[in-house]
Amino acid sequence: MTTAPSNRLFTKSEAIGFVILAVIVFAILPLALDTFRLNLFGKYLTYAFVAVGLVLCWGAGGILSLGQGVFFGLGGYCMAMYLKLEASTPENTSIQSTPGIPDFMDWNQLTALPWWWEPFHSFSFTLFAVIAVPVVFSFIIGVAMFRRRVGGVYFAIITQAVAAILTILIIGQQGFTGGVNGITDLRTLKGWDIRTDSAKEILYFVNGIMLFACLLTAQFIRKSKLGRLLIAMRDQEDRVRFSGYDVANFKIFVFCIGAAFAAIGGAMFTLQVGFMSPSFVGIVPSIEMVIFCAVGGRLSILGAVYGALLVNWAKTTFSESFPELWLLGLGALFIAVVMAFPDGLAGVYTDKIAPRIRKLLKRGPPALPAANAQETAAE
Amino acid sequence: MTIHNPNFVLMVEDLTVSFDGFKAVNDLSFYVEPNECRVIIGPNGAGKTTVLDLICGRTKATSGSVNFKGQELLKMREDQIVHAGVGRKFQTPSVYEDLTVFENLELSYPQGHGVFGALFFQRDDPVKTRIQEIAETIFLEDHLSEKAAYLSHGQKQWLEIGMLLIQDPELLMLDEPVAGMSVAERKKTAELLNRIINDRSVIVIEHDMGFVADIATRVTVLHQGKTLSEGSMERVQNDPKVIEVYLGH
Structure with missing residues (x-):
């Protein structure tokens, strides 16, 4: 059977791409940067988790969520609650009127730890909750939306509303959540x-x-049949449905995966940055996360990582020098990507750069068709 | 609820669907026998496509019954209807353009339909052999690693027929399978359909009368959501009512 296309986990070029990224993340950045800058890049990389989840949901599955900040935030808050409880020993908080509870609770006249904070004394429960809370929440949203066949723009708007609601809830319940300052x-x-x-x-x-x-x-998901189904659903949802698949289940699954990735990113953010606040949950950060994904290339898993790094690095650099111009710059960047490079950095790479590299490497013989044929015949 | 009669694979009875008061299908009844190739013809807006939509669950009926081998289809979800053994081809070719012909057929292979089944689906030899087989049937064995987007219109139609064949449905519903095809493609499609309709029941919507005469066991003429005439091609063609509203033009 020579006609079956390649079904391996990595093609050669994908494997090289993973290795290059690993070298950058694990060798070049740690060697080149001081601890302060390295910590900053670590923070940028936490957004890459969200962007990778968006590649699956949006790029492959066509489900645009403008509320990924919700899951990033839920993961981050779960971790922050654990760390806050550990920091709030009776000795550390002896000047409070109720020692042993987090400081913001004391300021808000709470006299006892709310019951739902109690389990976060346990680290293993916290690790479980970091994933479980956002996944359960995304599952509920997914079932409510996708079972009713809500999709496209309507879904995007609803996720955005959820992000707004959660922010308002966190800020409003200051005594339980630390309010607008977050958990610090x-x-x-x-x-x-x-x-x-x-x-x-x-x-x-x-x-x-x-x-x-x-x-x-x-x-793994992209290369499985499920990954191809997502692409099929994006283009011909009815054909998938009438091929015997319950489309909603697949959408719910990929939305939950996106939420789980975002939540891990959020928890790592809390650990590295040392606090969590509603400013990482709401509409603006959620849209920024979509921009990271779009800039990197919404079809490319690795592109999303580079997108998150690049946009965040640019944000830090430019907002240090021109704070008032940064938001305009970000907007312009998004428009530029949508208008000129719909497949983002990854698209620019595969269309413009990769063919040239191949030409340079092969010198002479027409590189493109030969390389492709090799890849498909390699099985 | 109708009682299942083993002489029929599909029993459609008193089927009605009303869109804001407009009855696109009005009290329609017809019966399809095993191994029958039923062709539905009729003027534009007669409700032909709507009938297929109702049977496969894409449109919800207002009243009536669609009984397939004893199961009431009107109460089932689309994917359940597919699993019961009903396959449907759409009027415009609906293939996954970003995937290869092989992958298009693979996604239609009747296995791994759950989330985790799909995640851990293995492309093993039976799957590959079956895909190869189907690809030969639909004249696409040399195009397996090509993206579906690069196929011609006729080839896309064949691919979609292949995607249904691989599921091996007991009832196959085809909506204008030769529309937009060249004469050569039409001939090949007729040959293809004649080969695949042997061991299953088929409902075809078609306008091309030559093609209909070629494949039909029986013909149902729809007009304004109702049966105007039904029977052999010859009988229908000589029915004065049919000549007046449809064939006469």
């Missing part, structure tokens, strides 16, 4: 001080490993 002053993880330089470096690598775990999961 996080110190230790099981007694290990996460504010030191060495901890920041270790956390950067943990973050990198988690990111690669998500990237590999995403790659």
